[in-house]
Structure formats: C-alpha cells, structure tokens
Amino acid sequence: MLVIKSREKSAQLKGYESLNSRSSLSKDEQAIYSHLKSGFEGEILFDSYVESILGGDMFVLHDLLLSVNGSSIQIDALILLNNRVYLFEIKNYKGEYSYESGKYISKTGYTIVSPNNQLERTTTLFNQLMKQWNYSVNVNEKLVFINKEFTLFGAPPDDRVCLPTQVHTFLRNLNGQETALNPKMRQLANRLLDNHKQSVPFQLKLPDYDWEGLQKGPTCEQCRSFNLVYTQRSCTCKSCGFNTSRIDNIVGNIDEIRLLFPDMILRTHIVHEWVGGEVSIRTIRRLLNSQYKRMGHSHNAHYV
Known part of the structure; x- marks a missing residue:
C-alpha cells in the first residue's frame, strides 16, 4: 500500500484556526470552525486506520479536489486496486441519529443534510471524469461514519454505508481483494494527482476581518497559543x-x-x-x- 497523496488542512480550516486565536469569532462562526475541525479530525482518524490495516499493491490518495465539467468535487479518500476504485465520503458525526425517509435526524430533532446525496453527486461526477479519460473502472462508493460515539437507528439496507463498527472489517476485506496493479491503474493514480487542485473558491470563505483587528504575536503551529x-x-x-x-x-x-x-x-x-x-x-x-x-x-x- 502506497500513499501517493497525504492529507493537509484546507485553507479554510487554517484561516479559521488563525482567526480563532487572533480575534473573537461569533457563535455562528465558532460553529463553522468546530465543524471544519471535527471533519478534519475524522478524516485523520480514517487515514490512521487505512495506514495501519491496508497492505499489498494498492494506491491511496487523500483529499482530492478535482474539476469535472465545470463543477468541483472533493473526495475525502480514494483507494485504487486493480481495475477497482473505492471512493470514500467520511463523516465524523457524534451522537444518536435516526434515518427517516432519507434524512438523518438527531435525538434532539436536528436534521442534517443527507451525506448520501453528497456521495451520489461526487460519484456521478467522478464516473463522468473516468469516461472522459477513457478509463474503464468499477467505482465503489462508501459513506463512512468514523466516530465510535455515533449511533444510527433505522439504517437503510445500503452496502454503501459503513458504520463505525464496520470500518476495520471493511478495510481488512480490501486486503483480501488485493492483486497486482496493472500499469493503467498506476497511470490513473498519477493523472489524478496531476489534476488535483490546490483550492477552490468556496474553500476560502472566512469571516470578515482586517489587519488592525487581529491580535499580533507569534503563535504555535500546533495549538495556536501565543505562549x-x-x-x-x-x-x-x-x-x-x-x-x-x-x-x-x-x-x-x-x-x-x-x-x-x-x-x-x-x-x-x-x-x-x-x-x-x-x-x-x-x-x-x-x-x-x-x-x-x-x-x-x-x-x-x-x-x-
């Protein structure tokens, strides 16, 4: 198993980290920052599972940004095997949810935007890209709920959904499918890497700020402390x-x-x-x- 693209924090998350340490974010801005931070932590956790469990002849690309027919797609992770591609949407939701009529509803009644729809859009556009590039590959999409404190009642009978208790087993099963990668899959991995975009316009959407309003001083790379x-x-x-x-x-x-x-x-x-x-x-x-x-x-x- 070879990781040919590692994961990095998005420009938006980096921006929120800086503004959180150097200014006072509003309640709504704090909620956005918390969401971005939690999402990244979930992706890093998934990456750690991938790197500790997977072996053999396969390629892994984390956090790809691609342009397809004028639309941007963000893929949390891709795993390339021989003529097969596994596409992952990773969610770090926490708490108890019920699945009702295609909606995820929390115990408190809060409804979240269905990640199933997001996964479907990403997969559709990725398949279009494969067709444009003349690659005949079997794309398998997976919606991964990574947080061990996440519970889903009434989960649909959908093999695209991977609950926290199923993640390790799923990855171990990938090892059983491993065969030598053909040259065309190696070429695909390199082409995906070459076409990765560093950023897209919506990623850098940040709260309003100016130079005078930000606290000055050197901060820690890890925790953003001034100490x-x-x-x-x-x-x-x-x-x-x-x-x-x-x-x-x-x-x-x-x-x-x-x-x-x-x-x-x-x-x-x-x-x-x-x-x-x-x-x-x-x-x-x-x-x-x-x-x-x-x-x-x-x-x-x-x-x-």
Missing part, C-alpha cells in the same frame, strides 16, 4: 509542549499573513508587526532574504 519561548535556535510552546526551530515558527507565521492577506505586499516591517516585535528587524530581514525571493531595493524591497 511561546524562543531561544537562539528553537521555539517551544509552553501550552502544548510543541517544539520546533525558531526559523520554522517564524516562516509559519509568515504563511499566516500570506493566507489571510494574499494581496498584501510582504515587507520586513509587516512581518515584524505581525509577530508583535518578538523577533528583531535584523533577524526577520535575514530570514526573508534566505527563505523568499527579494524584489526591489532599499525601502522598496519586498518578498515573494
């Missing part, structure tokens, strides 16, 4: 214990600027203000010169 201790070479978070190099931490904070303010010209004083004066102008200038391309001279110098 950092710098030494000459390292950076340690006193809140979660995460340790990294001083350079990597500053570069990570510069990436925040580029994510939240993509049209802002990156200059030394901008970075100095963003990290709250915790790092000297001289250090920042040296780092920018070594890590980025310098454009212009003197007071007009900026970096890309």
Whole structure:
C-alpha cells in the first residue's frame, strides 16, 4: 500500500484556526470552525486506520479536489486496486441519529443534510471524469461514519454505508481483494494527482476581518497559543509542549499573513508587526532574504 497523496488542512480550516486565536469569532462562526475541525479530525482518524490495516499493491490518495465539467468535487479518500476504485465520503458525526425517509435526524430533532446525496453527486461526477479519460473502472462508493460515539437507528439496507463498527472489517476485506496493479491503474493514480487542485473558491470563505483587528504575536503551529519561548535556535510552546526551530515558527507565521492577506505586499516591517516585535528587524530581514525571493531595493524591497 502506497500513499501517493497525504492529507493537509484546507485553507479554510487554517484561516479559521488563525482567526480563532487572533480575534473573537461569533457563535455562528465558532460553529463553522468546530465543524471544519471535527471533519478534519475524522478524516485523520480514517487515514490512521487505512495506514495501519491496508497492505499489498494498492494506491491511496487523500483529499482530492478535482474539476469535472465545470463543477468541483472533493473526495475525502480514494483507494485504487486493480481495475477497482473505492471512493470514500467520511463523516465524523457524534451522537444518536435516526434515518427517516432519507434524512438523518438527531435525538434532539436536528436534521442534517443527507451525506448520501453528497456521495451520489461526487460519484456521478467522478464516473463522468473516468469516461472522459477513457478509463474503464468499477467505482465503489462508501459513506463512512468514523466516530465510535455515533449511533444510527433505522439504517437503510445500503452496502454503501459503513458504520463505525464496520470500518476495520471493511478495510481488512480490501486486503483480501488485493492483486497486482496493472500499469493503467498506476497511470490513473498519477493523472489524478496531476489534476488535483490546490483550492477552490468556496474553500476560502472566512469571516470578515482586517489587519488592525487581529491580535499580533507569534503563535504555535500546533495549538495556536501565543505562549511561546524562543531561544537562539528553537521555539517551544509552553501550552502544548510543541517544539520546533525558531526559523520554522517564524516562516509559519509568515504563511499566516500570506493566507489571510494574499494581496498584501510582504515587507520586513509587516512581518515584524505581525509577530508583535518578538523577533528583531535584523533577524526577520535575514530570514526573508534566505527563505523568499527579494524584489526591489532599499525601502522598496519586498518578498515573494
């Protein structure tokens, strides 16, 4: 088993993480952030199962963004076997739900948008893409409920649905189906990777914010705490214990600027203000010169 595309946080989740630490999100914005965070945690859990259970000659691609006939589709995971593709939609729902007339209804009466419809749309468009690319493959779609604290009453007799207690067994059964991948499937895996889009417009939808309204200072890459201790070479978070190099931490904070303010010209004083004066102008200038391309001279110098 070879993972040829690993999973990364979406730009939207990264943006919400930054805004949550540097500003005050509204109740509705907190709900969106919680949903994004929970979804990513569920996908990471699924990935850990895949990597610990699967073996043999198969390819795994996590979190693909593809364009099909002008429409964008996001595929949580793909597993490629010989002439077979398994397409996964992963949900990290928690609590007790009932399945009634195609709807998922929580114990409190809250109805969620049917993930079955989302899976069906993704599968339909993916099949169209395979036809356009002239690949004859058997696409098997799976809706995976990954959270062990999820219960579904009245689950439909649908082999596309995989409940938490069934995930391990399903993956182990895939090992039993494994045969040597033919060259065309290897070609398909590479083509999917080549056509992966880094982002789509709806992904970067964030709450309103501006430069002046955001708290300044370097934050931890792992927990977004401002409680950092710098030494000459390292950076340690006193809140979660995460340790990294001083350079990597500053570069990570510069990436925040580029994510939240993509049209802002990156200059030394901008970075100095963003990290709250915790790092000297001289250090920042040296780092920018070594890590980025310098454009212009003197007071007009900026970096890309």
